[in-house]
Amino acid sequence: MRKILLLFAMFMGFSFLAISQTRTITGTVLDETGAPVPFATVAIKGTSFGVSADDEGQFSIQAEPSATLVVSATGFIAKEVAASSSPLTIMLVKSGSDVIEEVVVTATGQRVNKKNLGYAATVVNADRLVQAAPTNVATALSGKVPGLQINVTGSGVNPNVSVVLRGYRSITGNNQALIVLDNVIVPNEILGNLNPNDIENITVLNGSSASALYGTRASNGALIVTTKKGIPGRTEVRVAQTVQVSTVGFFPKIQKKFGSGATGYVKIYEPYENQQYGPAFDGSLVDFGEFPLPGGAMQQVPYAFDSKHGKLNFWRPDVSSQTDFSLANTSNKGRFYFSGQYVANKGLIEGDSYKRSTVSLSGNQKIYENLSLDYSVRYVQNYTRQATSGGTMYDLILNTPGHAPITTYRNWQRDSFAMPDYYYNAYYNNPYFIKDNNRSDARNEYLVGNLNLKWSPYHWWDLIGRVGMTSRNYSSKSWTGKYAYSTYAKDNSHGSYKKSDIQGSVSDNMFYTNTLVGDFQSVFTKKNIEDWDFKLTLGTQLIQDDSKNLSAGITGLALPDIYNLSNQINPPSAGESISKSRTIGVYGEAYITYRKFGTTLHLTGRRDHVSVLDPGYNTFFYPSADLSVVLSDAIPALKDNPNINLLKLRFGIANSGNVNLGPYATQPTIGQGAGYPYSGVISYTIGDRIVQKGLKPEFTFATEYGIDFEFFRRISGEFTYYIQKTRNQTLPVQLTQSTGYYSMLANVGLTKGSGFEASLNVNVVNKENWYLTLGGNYTYNDNRVVDLGIQDIERISLFTYGDQTGIYAANGYRFPVYFGTTHLRDSATGKVIVDPVSGYPSNNTNIQPLGNTQPLHRMGVNLDAGWKGINLRVLMEYRGGYVIYAGAGPTYDFSGSSINTIMFDRERFVFPNSVYLDPATGRYVDNTNLTITDGNTGYWTQNNPRRAITENYLLSGDFWKLREISLSYNLPSKLFRNTKILKGAAINLIGRNLFILVPKENVYATDPEYSNNGTGNYLGITTLTENPPTRFYGATISFNF
Secondary structure, X not given: OHHHXXXXXXXXXXXXXXXXXXXXXXXXXXXXXXXXXXXXXXXXXXXXXXXXXXXXXXXXXXXXXXXXXXXEOOOEOOEEEEOOOOOEEEXXXXXXXXXXXXXXXXXXXXXXXXXXXXXXXXXXXXXXXXXXXXXXOOHHHOOOOOOEEEEEOOOOOOOOEEEEEOOOOOOOOOOOOEEEEOXXXXXXXXXXXXXXXXXXXEEEEOXXXXXXXXXXXOOOOEEEEEEOOOOOOOOEXXXXXXXXXXXXXXXXXXXOOEOOEOOOOOOOOOOOOOOEOOOEOOOOEXXXXXXXXXXXXXXXXXXXXXXXXXXXXXXXXEEEEEEEEEEEEXXXXXXXXXXXXXXXXXXXXXXXXXXXXXXXXXXXXXXXXXXXXXXXXXXXXXXXXXXXXXXXXXXXXXXXXXXXXXXXXXXXXXXXXXXXXXXXXXXXXXXXXXXXXXXXXXXXXXXXXXXXXXXXXXXXEEEEEEEEEEEEEEEEEEEEOOEXXXXXXXXXXXXXXXXXXEOOEEEEEEEEEEEEEEEEEEEEEXXXXXXXXXXXEEEEEEEEEEEEEXXXXXXXXXXXXXXXXXXXXXXXXXXXEEEEEEEEEEEEEEEEEEHHHXXXXXXXXXXXXXXXXXXXXXXXXXXXXEEEEEHHHHOHHHHOOOOEEEEEEEEEEEEEEEOOOOOOOOOOOEEEOOOOOEOOEOOEEEOOEEEOOOOOOEXXXXXXXXXXXXXXXXXXXXXXXXXXXXXXXXXXXXXXXXXXXXXXXXXXXXXXXXXXXXXXXXXXXXXXXXXXXXXXXEEEEEEEEEEOOOOOOOEEEEEEOOOOOEEEEEOOOEOOEEEEEEEOEOOOOOOEEEOOOOOOEOEEEEXXXXXXXXXXXXXXXXXXEEEOOEEEEEEEEEEEOOEEEEOOHHHHHHHOOEHHXXXXXXXXXXXXXXXXXXXXXXXXXXXXXXXXXXXXHHHHOOXXXXXXXXXXXXXXXXXXXXXXXXXXXXXXXXXXXXXXXXXXXXXXXXXXXXXXXXXXXXXXXXXXXXXXXXXXXXXXXXXXXXXXXXXXXXXXXXEEO
């Protein structure tokens, strides 16, 4: 027994000694640039024991002081380091022979090796995002991500942008992608107000299988924006200045042959007429205006298209400025990043301006060995001053006669011929007066911040607490000045606008929105358990949105030039709204990886409780699953093949939601009755729509299949095929009037979307001094309405004109679809039927489906090249397979500005490809000699033969656009070797939207990608209610200290 006790004591002693010699070694793995190497492997030499670094390259391992650590990572040369000290900073050198692992930020905020993902995700890094010095992050993504569609939806110096992934699946609801900033959900408008230089990368989660953990906000995919937190291993100060010139990109095609006139058969010049159906230009000097000035003077102008002072010269080139400053620092306890940016843009219209100031601070701090804090806070203020009639003027100016010297009417306060009383045009006022008399000032303030506290009580267990806040404060004032026309002008004007004085108006609006997001996560990670890795995340989330809106306005100013609500002659109007909503969710996520077969199973589930839905019907569960199999790791023959660097198959399935309702939408609403208050009596009425009891979210069930590959260390790409079905569409169902209501909002309808996304990149040349890479991405997306689910209803309108033509959702058709009128045609030949007497075509007033208004095809093509510090980047985008309606076309033809109106030189012509009824035979015969009665105003300005026929203005939306081009030069580092302060400098020449190619038929539209409906769902209508499309040229010079 004594021997046994002695041996036991010796064993315990040696064990204690061994334990006492083993200690915790921590460190960070970096590459040659100082950037972290995520998921590097740190193993003890001569043993099978090792750990993986995290996504920031940080690791912790138990080792004896005499041990040697072997640090390795895919794409880097392995390195041996002594474990004699802690913490360690280990730098790895790229091997140039392997695929470097790519890290993706997932919906829970965790960083995961992209090889383990079973769904489509695209990472856009900072250098590609800012290569052409954009001021708007959203527009900088155009053409760079498969499946992502960016549309400009506003006008002026600070337009809004629509961000949609995989098309429009909700008929009347929100189709915008979710925006997540540093793991916190933020409103979509934040994306356009971020400083692009603050962004480290953007991860685009294309489908709902990738974003299902966001629950009721997940069905539209997500953009996860990660901002910079500093540069590991060094301190850097960067200062940059960008100067850009913007000009009009292109105009609709206008005619430059005929001037003022409105008569039909005989072209007569009329000096005050806006229509341009007068005689052809001959260069003679002609009177111009409605009537002489009171003193008898009459303006005279050359009767010729004015290319110097004419309508195409109203929009002036703009010089904008962007100043950037950033400071990045690091220490053994953490990193931080501070930046500031100032943007000043005057726009194309004189007097307009946009200014934005941004300040941000972010970083991470290691508080204790196992406790760290990530933080970020940013403040944005933008100030917009612009004409409220900016879009109206685009229409107004382009429809004015070509010989009008528009830019000479700038000084309308002093120049008699420019004054509104004596302005030449009887129907359109002076555009310089309009822009000066209709103004708006708006101010936006955004405060966005978040804290992320991570405690790791054990190396396999992390506890994460996260809180984020987004606050927006908005205020604006819009006004129209008071103006009284003279009696002389009222008595002599041929038009109507000079007959009535402008009473003036003022409106004030202010609102705030706050979003609070709180998360708590418990993350369990176990690796290297007999080739198995496990990761489990359990979490809960609270989201609260609250807002308040106040507005007031008056019509009729008592005194001129005083834009105050108290300066009124009529009672003011006012409105107020307040709302609050909450979403509470609990969720779980699991990664199960079998490394021997390169297989990862990813499971998620989330249960949401949503306050905007009826109690008892407001809790829903959203599951998802995806699987990835890395064949190049699982199959020995592929693993040993040096030409197959990556071959992965993936599959994903998910059910996610979209609550298509605002706060209190399920409750009866009461509003002030029309005509009240009256004589001090106030009356209220209940709303005319009710909501189905137990209304549910719109559910999107999605599946996707994909393959990722890389061959010969040069060719890489991805391919994804997806199907998504959205049921429980929230649509209005018409009720009988006996119910006392007009409609009921109900869960009906089903849409289906399918398509595929592909990307391909080829490293053509990769030498020490130069490189050449070609790449591209392609998307095919087909969204359809399977069934509206409303009895006896085949289509519902999203936007229609008075003749019921417009954008619809219709059973069996692609969504959205344009329904419109066509010419009457012979059913046997398809040729247009014309009147046998007048020769005019006729309108088939039964509206028909004319085409989908969402692109079926989208493609981005990029070229990257470099040689000895000179870098060239080019990006082009194509969209096709859809139609757009040129909403300005009918007005354009009416005015005579359209180039189409001169295709037959304003003379009588035989309508192309037409037939007429032969009274002798009762059959339609080809029309070879029957001309229309009047080839001037009798055809081009009339509704039935021309302007009321939709197909005359329905155009192909196809286009190719040169999105971005940049040519940069990094000055040689040897120039700065002897300087103690300056470390580097670069010059970058940039251009955006420099060129667009559209089909020849597109003569009416402006920019085909412009949507007249903001972020709504009736894509496909372009008008002249926005400023002209803009191209940008510029240069950036930057210095690193």
